[in-house]
Amino acid sequence: MYDDFETLKVTQDGKILTISFNRPEVNNATNPQMHQELERIFPLIGTDPEVHVVILTGEGKCFSAGGDINSLKASLDNQTRWIESMEEARRILFAMLDVDRPVIAKLNGHAVGLGATLALCCDIVIAKDTAKIADPHVGVGLVAGDGGSVLWPALVGHAKAKRYLLTGDAISGEEAERIGLISECAAAEELDEKVQALAQRLADGAAMAIRLTKKAINMDLRQRMDAMIEAHLGFETWSHLSNDHREALEAFLEKRPPNFTGT
Numbered sequence: 001m002y003d004d005f006e007t008l009k010v011t012q013d014g015k016i017l018t019i020s021f022n023r024p025e026v027n028n029a030t031n032p033q034m035h036q037e038l039e040r041i042f043p044l045i046g047t048d049p050e051v052h053v054v055i056l057t058g059e060g061k062c063f064s065a066g067g068d069i070n071s072l073k074a075s076l077d078n079q080t081r082w083i084e085s086m087e088e089a090r091r092i093l094f095a096m097l098d099v100d101r102p103v104i105a106k107l108n109g110h111a112v113g114l115g116a117t118l119a120l121c122c123d124i125v126i127a128k129d130t131a132k133i134a135d136p137h138v139g140v141g142l143v144a145g146d147g148g149s150v151l152w153p154a155l156v157g158h159a160k161a162k163r164y165l166l167t168g169d170a171i172s173g174e175e176a177e178r179i180g181l182i183s184e185c186a187a188a189e190e191l192d193e194k195v196q197a198l199a200q201r202l203a204d205g206a207a208m209a210i211r212l213t214k215k216a217i218n219m220d221l222r223q224r225m226d227a228m229i230e231a232h233l234g235f236e237t238w239s240h241l242s243n244d245h246r247e248a249l250e251a252f253l254e255k256r257p258p259n260f261t262g263t
Contacts, residue, residue: 001048007034008041009059015052015203016196017045017101021115024060029068030114032081035088038118042095052203054099055195056122057106063131066113072140073249075240082240086233089114089146093229096121097222100211102202106195107131107173107182117147120155123214124198125182127173128191133181136168137236140252141245141260145236150225156181 002010002017009022019041021028030038045051058064075082096103096118105111105119107127116135119125127133135152137144144152144165152161156179164171173185186194202210239245243263251258 001044002041005037005041007031008037010041012051015050016055016199017048017051017053018055018057020056021058021064024058024062026068027062027065027110028058028060028115029065031068031071032085032088035085035092038092039088039095042092042099045101046099051101052207053199054101054103055106055199056103056118057108060109062109062115063105063107063111063119064115065110066115069249069252073253076246076249082237086146086237090229090233093117093121093147093225094222097218097225100215102210102214104195104199104202105182106191107133108191110134110170112170113137113148114146117151120151120181121147123218126191126195126198127176127182127185128188129172129174129185130188131173131185132170133173133176134168134170135165136170138166139168140248141239141242141258143232143235143239145232145234145239147225147229147232149232149235150228151221152181154221154224 007022009020011018023029045054075085103122105122105125107119107125109128110132111119112134113136116133135144135148137148148165152165160179173182176182177185244260247260248258
């Protein structure tokens, strides 16, 4: 059932399904293929009676570094691909919110940009205490429109969300737990055991009650997402067309500081 995924490594242990971002050579950055596989896997899980709990994590030392810089650069001159990626992002977010199985994000390393959004879209987030969480869209001249500008304010309030989304600054797993951005953090040597124990507890629980409780809690977040995501993706597309975004990508590839002009 899950044999044809390539950028996602899928393993099952009893009632627990683990999905691992499987591009460790680029810190699990997302590319068009991973977008499409993420869009497809969550509805598939919803039809699988054997799966009661999902763990989302990353292969290697990183959870996910977010959007692949080469894909972003290629989309500068391929607006069709950019629009497709925005539509895919919307469908991924709703697929994660709508799947009725509880999804635990195990942040084994840094979660950046879209990587942070994918983590925060999960029901429970447990991070290694030294893992960094950041949404630095503004650093590459983009609006954090692919979910971050909805999720961060919903989780930590507008004051904290603006502090981190307007600067793109990273915070540790420990600080993220303190401000309520994530569920909890753990020492590196305890992370696997803590996540596995919680996943097993949920897997052994009353499935219908757990699934419907998730659905009930997510109604508020889903309404927020439904009301705002189209506009936020539009803002991100607007910024994608800016000179500052092009400058940021060129500066990154040339390994120099960007020279933003505000245009």
